Amino acid sequence: MxxxxxxxxxxxxxxxxxxxxxxxxxxxxxxxxxxxxxxxTSDVPLVVVNTQNGEPQTGFFKFQPEWDFKVPTIAKGWDGYARVPRNRDVVVLTASDGGGHNSAIKDILERVIDDRKHYCEKHGYTHLWLNTSRYDVGDAHRTWSKIPAVAEAFYLHPAAEWVWLIDTDIILMNPEYDLVEQILCPDAIRRNVMRDTPILDGQLKDKPTHIRTPKDPRIENMDILITQDHASVNTGSVFFRRSAFTRWILEMMTDYTMLMGLEHSGAEQDALKHLMLEHQLVRDHVAIFPQRKFNAFVQGGDKMGWRDGDLLVHLAGCWVNKHCGEWFEQFWSRRGQLWKPEKDPPQGA
Known part of the structure; x- marks a missing residue:
């Protein structure tokens, strides 16, 4: 019982x-x-990371599944979010097929990819190379292929919060540089965003345009981080945050009838500049940083030219007077060193 x-x-x-x-x-x-x-966010990727760099896409890039990357619930509205990203959720993206003006530099693509891999391994970032020859961009200039590469980076890495798109003609000079602490965390954005700053347009005689960045920007809304040189914004080095705004701006930049299909000397760079000049909404979501923060040039004064300790050097315009090979080897040999050229790089031919 x-x-x-x-x-x-x-x-x-x-x-x-x-x-x-x-x-x-x-x-x-x-x-x-x-x-x-x-x-x-789950640590388990939602898709297998398979770049298929040797296979071209089967049609126009906007018809591909990679174009339709997802955004989290907290980023689906115009009011964004601000938090310190995990290092592994920062994707360092090289979008290139090794061609173009820089192809004269011996093995440039292989060399910069290997160098960026080591940088990412050191800090725990996610390295990604995407072959831009895979993308069908119609009759537009090949440089437009960088935009579908950004979308695919978000698609391949669904937990990624930031994608850093950097051109092939950029050398990482400071391997100790912490992207999160210096650029991407909310405090860094707050420190560096240039408030009430004229937006330049090199195609106008009056470059400032009298259109300025916000005086009191909302840090949570800063979805694109970019720099401005002597002419205008420069997309050689730019950070994109996963958000509804970023998804929208990539669509707007690649509007084939109004922007992408027209003759623009600066291609995707001119498209972003145009949208910034025309729309307050875009200016509210694009933060302009001091140029040397992540886009220092070979030549220039203290605000533009590379100096000891800077993250990188960008060989922008090196092809004009055929200095690409000379400049590349000069700076490549000095990576990770405190160094100042004995004399400024040559200005003329």
Whole structure:
């Protein structure tokens, strides 16, 4: 009889324990910050990372699944979010097929990819190379292929928060440089964003245009980080944050009828500049940083030219007077060193 009572009591006790546990959880659920759920991302990738760099896409890039990357719930509105990203959620993207003006530099693509891999391994960032020859951009200039590469980077790495798109003619000079601490965390954006700054347009005699960046920008809305040289914004080195705005701006930049299909000497760079000059909404989401922060040039004064400790040097315009090979080897040999050229790089031919 006692055994029978024990058999009956056991499931009753288990049931009471389960019910009690649920009551406690529901009673205290509010003690778990809602932000925990909002910021949670799975460590398991949702798609297999397979770049298929040797295979061209089967049609126009906007018809491909890679173009339709997803954004988290917290980033689906115009009001963005600000948080410190994990290092592994920063993708360092080289979008290139090794051609163009820089192809004269011996093995440039292989060399910069290898160097960037080591940089990413050191800091825990995610390295990615995408072959831009794969993308069908219609009759537009090949440089437009960088835009579908950004979308594919977000698609291939669904947990990535930031994609750093850097041109092939850029050398990382400071391997100790911390992207999150110096550029991407909310405090860094707050420190570096240039407020009430004229947006330049090199195609106008009056370059400032009298259109300025916001005086009091909302840091949570800064979805694109870019620099401005003596002419205008420069897309050789630019950061994109995964958000609804970024998804939208990539669509707008590649509007074939109004922008991408027309003759623009600066291609995607001119498209972004045009949208910034025309739309306050875009200016509210694009932060201009001091140029040397992540886009120092070979030549230029203290605000533009590379100096010891800068993250990188960009060989922008080296092809004009055929200095690409000379400049590349000069700076390549000095990576990771405190160094100043004995004389400024040559200005003329």
């Amino acid at each position: 006692d055994s029978l009572h024990m058999i009956i009591r056991k499931p009753i006790v288990i049931t009471l324990v389960v019910i009690g546990t649920w009551i406690i959880l529901f009673y205290h659920y509010h003690d778990i910050p809602m932000q925990y759920y909002r910021e949670y």
